[in-house]
Amino acid sequence: MPRFGNLRDGPAPQAPGAETFTELLHAGGARVERIASRAVRDGAWYEQPWPEFVLLVAGAGRLAFADGTEQALGPGDWAHLPAGCRHRVAWTDPGAETIWLAVHLP
């Protein structure tokens, strides 16, 4: 049976700088998750041995990379982060929840 939901529904970050992660689907080594963040400043670095596709659904954010570059993202903006691409969330909107869809590929 199909399942339905809306990305705007789900746990909200409880404190500035917090992020919540909700797994929506896990199949064949791939994982789809909803992320909600608020007022992130210089989040933790990630470096995964798998590719990731991330879509900013609502709000605003900035990703930072190991070479010092940053990329601002608004609604509809996506990023393909290849395996081994060191990245972090540098900033998200302090005044509103920022919602992301992340797809972790096998």
Add this chain to the structure above:
Amino acid sequence: MPRFGNLRDGPAPQAPGAETFTELLHAGGARVERIASRAVRDGAWYEQPWPEFVLLVAGAGRLAFADGTEQALGPGDWAHLPAGCRHRVAWTDPGAETIWLAVHLP
């Protein structure tokens, strides 16, 4: 190197009822694609041997299932279609482009 884009950018359907498909990423047997549709009425049936996750990003649409049920989707609404779940796009907004993100899982 990371790649970036926006789901609102891309090929537009050229005629009422048309859909365009753009592959954004293909890795490990999973595929992420952008779909743009306009004024679809009773689209083709799909029945895939893999699970699909689909997100409506902009516009409005309705999915139909083999048991006769339909599900209306607006921005932020997602559907998880398990492997073998027969479905089709029954309707999309006649007055605006409807943008989807589809993730085909391994």
